[in-house]
Amino acid sequence: MTVTARAHTNIALIKYWGKRDQKLILPQTDSLSLTLKPFYTDTTVNFSPDYQQDHFSIDGREVSPKTYQRLTSFLNIVRQQAGISLAAHVDSINHVPTAAGLASSASAFAALALAASRAAGLNLSSKDLSRLARRGSGSATRSIYGGLVQWHRGHDDASSYAEPIMEKVDFGLEMIAILLDTHQKKISSRAGMQEVVATSPYYPAWRQVVASGIIAIKKAIAARDIDRIGHISQENALRMHALNLAADPGFTYFNADTLATIHLIDQLHDSGLSCYYTMDAGPNVKVIYDRRDRQKLLGELKKHFASDQLVVAEAGPGAAVLNENKNK
């Protein structure tokens, strides 16, 4: 079978920042995200006895030896589950600015989990797909589902998976990604979070921050209270970035533009516009707001940014198969 699947990336409103188990990618805490419509990866997988070894291309280019190793290890998990030993060809197209704080690995491994498992003859439940995607990249766990999604940290491989809180977002929650810097980031999220777990004196308190943040944001989601969702998300993002500053050595994903943008969003908020920000392992800022304020907010942002730096993102759908063809 040749299978093509699409999965969307997601933005964590309550952040995943730290693993308990490096190999199984079991996280230290729960997390909660919004899947994003405009950012996705399309991946085609074909297992065949004709292939001598796995082959991977991303955006039409061969992958580095390090990425090859990571991807082939992931396929080994799929092969083991399916009881096959065939090599695969995998072609992936990313519609996500790479490695700039929008987790392209989330959409990439969610799409790969779906396409590879189907191509290998498996028909996994969403829960098991989520567990499989987790083995590739933590944030991919959540990208199996659309809308608002919670990843339960669990205590082992079987209990650490995502579940939708609201798959079809039926209120105006929306995001604008402000693309400040699409260059490769210097500290990967993988390296950053592990340094933080090991050296930040605030990490134990972070676990409690997330536990109460999850409760608070689920309440705000149930009430469709965007103002509250935004406030909780912004607070959680800043508390995550505070962990990095406090690590040894301290570090930050913010650059000068990040800070100027944060101050701008603060000003817009203080002037009466209901808008909040969140940032991940990169300098980009994502603004959270109510869809009905979109034009007003875009108008303000266009005073400071070029149009192609501003990408409006509605809630997106879960991972889906685009195409299945029996091999000849």
Place this chain on the structure above:
Amino acid sequence: MTVTARAHTNIALIKYWGKRDQKLILPQTDSLSLTLKPFYTDTTVNFSPDYQQDHFSIDGREVSPKTYQRLTSFLNIVRQQAGISLAAHVDSINHVPTAAGLASSASAFAALALAASRAAGLNLSSKDLSRLARRGSGSATRSIYGGLVQWHRGHDDASSYAEPIMEKVDFGLEMIAILLDTHQKKISSRAGMQEVVATSPYYPAWRQVVASGIIAIKKAIAARDIDRIGHISQENALRMHALNLAADPGFTYFNADTLATIHLIDQLHDSGLSCYYTMDAGPNVKVIYDRRDRQKLLGELKKHFASDQLVVAEAGPGAAVLNENKNK
């Protein structure tokens, strides 16, 4: 008596950030600072039966009602200790860029404590002067002494005072203040630290950060290990600023220039120059380094900043009387 005293401001290497007692200004933790030679306040105090009420001028200008209240309350403590009820005229000249992260209140209240107590006929020990200065502004507690100074948090008014660790710094520890923004800051340190104590989930861990930071930096001072002093100071500063990000609402004293400057110092450090940074309740960055690297460091910094933005600060002396005149 008319008395003129001079006191220098100081830069905290282990920060004071949070009070336990607002009225007595008892801090949550110890702190440790370097008194700075180029930044100081000269203050002249004269108590006289000719005066109807207190009068204050700073840099030749009358003070605001709020500042008047703060200064007259401070003089009341002095009058109470001296057993007098005379009004005073106080003239103060600041040689510190006001309210931009260099604590002008430290030099101001240390100079005022010395000049006012002498003018009122008191002859306080350095320890009692330090306790008195504390009532005006926490960081002033340390400015009574020169060089490297520790403020013991203590448990009451009598036990919360500063002591010199090394009054004459006999090694090359030096600082360059990079003046990025001399405008009035938006969040006072007083307001900032109290919000943090009340709302930052990382505050309990901060107490432990300071306790171990004090022990580590005193060891590094005893070894005259500037590299280690710089590393500990930078780490402590970032952990203090992390508390602010994590408050509710989160805030930061950094602006875009702060972050660009931090990244520059990081680069210089990584290229082999032994330099570290610290920041207080404002956007300015202060670089800590060894005097023998001064020219090399200035050469690098002048590629990015104007000469008048760069102020080299050696260790400065303790508070001293400049002039005493009997009233006619």
